[in-house]
Amino acid sequence: MGTAKVRSARGDSSGGTKRGPRRPTGRLRRVSLPYLLLLPALILELLVHLVPMVIGIVMSFKELTQFYIRDWGTAPWSGIDNYKLSVDFNGPVGESLLHSFFVTVGFTLLSVGLCWAIGTTAAIYLQDTFRGRGLLRAVFLIPYALPVYAAVITWAFMFQHDNGLVNHVLHDQLHLTDQPSFWLIGDNSFYALLTVSVWKGWPFAFLIVMAGLQNIPRELYEAAALDGAGMWQQIRRITLPSLRPVNQVLVLVLFLWTFNDFNTPYVLFGKSAPEAADL
Incomplete structure (x- = not known):
């Protein structure tokens, strides 16, 4: 009994048993959960809007004719000739x-x-x-x-x-x-x-x-x-x-x-x- 009391007193005087730092697993999950839920919508937005927009911009710098419609990636580059043609208000x-x-x-x-x-x-x-x-x-x-x-x-x-x-x-x-x-x-x-x-x-x-x-x-x-x-x-x-x-x-x-x-x-x-x- 005496030994147990001494140990208890020592434990109390030292502030109890020290525990290691908690891992921020729960907090990390709470913070990342909204972004994980938004991820499918962001991927869909990327595929539906941003990717076609980038492809359209790239196509505007190519010389597209009836020979390259099905395979526009092989069309030759035209630079800004298409834009020059568009802002030439004297042309058709x-x-x-x-x-x-x-x-x-x-x-x-x-x-x-x-x-x-x-x-x-x-x-x-x-x-x-x-x-x-x-x-x-x-x-x-x-x-x-x-x-x-x-x-x-x-x-x-x-x-x-x-x-x-x-x-x-x-x-x-x-x-x-x-x-x-x-x-x-x-x-x-x-x-x-x-x-x-x-x-x-x-x-x-x-x-x-x-x-x-x-x-x-x-x-x-x-x-x-x-x-x-x-x-x-x-x-x-x-x-x-x-x-x-x-x-x-x-x-x-x-x-x-x-x-x-x-x-x-x-x-x-x-x-x-x-x-x-x-x-």
Whole structure:
């Protein structure tokens, strides 16, 4: 008993048995786990976006003809000749590129402006509570929820010259045109493309603006109404200034999406778009 007490006292005086430093295995696992979970997405992003982008840049410096399409790696290098050809606006390639740029800018500005105007108007209209508001919200979001390819193909059928729904309504029912119009060729193709773009884009603007309106206190509108402000004054003095940060982000996102939109004109017109809608 005495020996045990002495040993216990010695152990207590020396601070107990010393243990070696812990291995940071658990902490290392906790730190590395998020990166391991993100690794499949990063690999997929690399394969889907970065690798094709690098290949496209390399191909732009090669002299690709019909003889090298299947095996572009054996094509001779052309340096920056392709870029010189593109910026030569007196030549056919440069002239076509410049025309496409101006058409794209005009189309983007019109589409973004109309999407914002229609979406904001619809969101303000549905701001007040009334019977059937939830149903209208769901109906307004249908174009945004539909698959792009299915929606654009449906519009292509509706724009058909002989048996399309658009000509049936405008010419046969409302008699607004002297004869059925060609919507997928000629100058009307620009308006057809603009219609499809606005139709599938404005619900997103409606959704974002509707969310932004929820942050505006109702007391501001009630105080403005007591001061004699009408609906337009409330929109101009309260709604639009309060939505300025939301609208800045919304317009930027819509501009980037519309300017880079490839699926809509490709599905609507095919490989060769009309000159008026050549984005």
